[in-house]
Amino acid sequence: MKSLAVFASGNGTNFEALANAAQAADSHYQIAVLVCDQVQAPVIQKAAARHIPTLVVNFKDYANKAAAETYILSQLPPVDALILAGYMRIIGPTLLNAFPKRIINLHPALLPSFPGRQGIKDAFDYGVKVTGVTVHYVDAGIDTGEIIAQDPVRVSPGMTLAQLEAAIHHQEHQTFPATVKQLIEEGAI
Ligand SMILES: Nc1nc2c(c(=O)[nH]1)N[C@@H](CNc1ccc(C(=O)N[C@@H](CCC(=O)O)C(=O)O)cc1)CN2
Numbered sequence: 747m748k749s750l751a752v753f754a755s756g757n758g759t760n761f762e763a764l765a766n767a768a769q770a771a772d773s774h775y776q777i778a779v780l781v782c783d784q785v786q787a788p789v790i791q792k793a794a795a796r797h798i799p800t801l802v803v804n805f806k807d808y809a810n811k812a813a814a815e816t817y818i819l820s821q822l823p824p825v826d827a828l829i830l831a832g833y834m835r836i837i838g839p840t841l842l843n844a845f846p847k848r849i850i851n852l853h854p855a856l857l858p859s860f861p862g863r864q865g866i867k868d869a870f871d872y873g874v875k876v877t878g879v880t881v882h883y884v885d886a887g888i889d890t891g892e893i894i895a896q897d898p899v900r901v902s903p904g905m906t907l908a909q910l911e912a913a914i915h916h917q918e919h920q921t922f923p924a925t926v927k928q929l930i931e932e933g934a935i
């Protein structure tokens with residue numbers, strides 16, 4: 747049984763999808779803690795509803811990223827990997843060095859296209875006919891880590907941005923848990 751720390755900053759539907767998948771008999775993982783950098787984020791309530799411990803870290807309380815990450819590291823229970831599920835903060839050397847090739851991120855576009863904080867909108871505004879979701883290892887760059895898995899999402903004619911966001915999230919809720927499970931089965935995390 748692997749233990750995972752999930753990092754999230756917002757709504758938490760991917761956290762929920764991972765938590766739901768963890769309940770399956772053959773999931774091979776449990777979520778030991780949710781780490782959140784936004785004190786009011788809805789994901790915190792989702793973790794509380796599931797009795798999953800939450801570590802809320804307000805980065806304003808720390809002099810710099812290294813100090814905040816050092817605190818996070820000191821509070822983490824033993825975990826095998828960090829899973830970034832809508833975590834909107836760049837992971838710094840402190841956590842990167844503590845979890846080499848053990849930090850996984852979900853991106854809502856087909857990297858290397860449309861990296862950054864608004865991958866769905868950037869792809870939509872560009873007018874792509876196909877976008878998708880990417881699961882990748884996290885490295886010191888932004889959305890530049892080795893790609894692990896990708897799935898396409900077709901942009902149908904007349905589709906609104908809201909409809910594309912919903913389609914992307916639906917795909918994410920399939921791809922992310924399946925990819926985490928596969929990584930564990932392969933012994934990668
Ligand atoms: N290590 C590292 N950390 C990461 C990711 C990574 O793959 N590498 N993937 C991240 C995915 N989410 C983000 C979070 C923040 C930003 C971000 O803040 N971008 C600023 C630039 C910030 C900066 O340069 O520090 C921008 O303007 O685009 C981009 C993707 C999460 N943290």
Ligand SMILES: O=CNCC(=O)N[C@@H]1O[C@H](COP(=O)(O)O)[C@@H](O)[C@H]1O
Pocket residue numbers: 754755756757758759760761831832833834851852853854861862863864865889915918
């Ligand atoms: O990789 C770059 N940026 C990260 C990023 O944009 N992540 C995206 O945030 C959303 C979180 O949704 P939630 O799970 O909170 O409902 C989800 O779509 C992630 O792909």
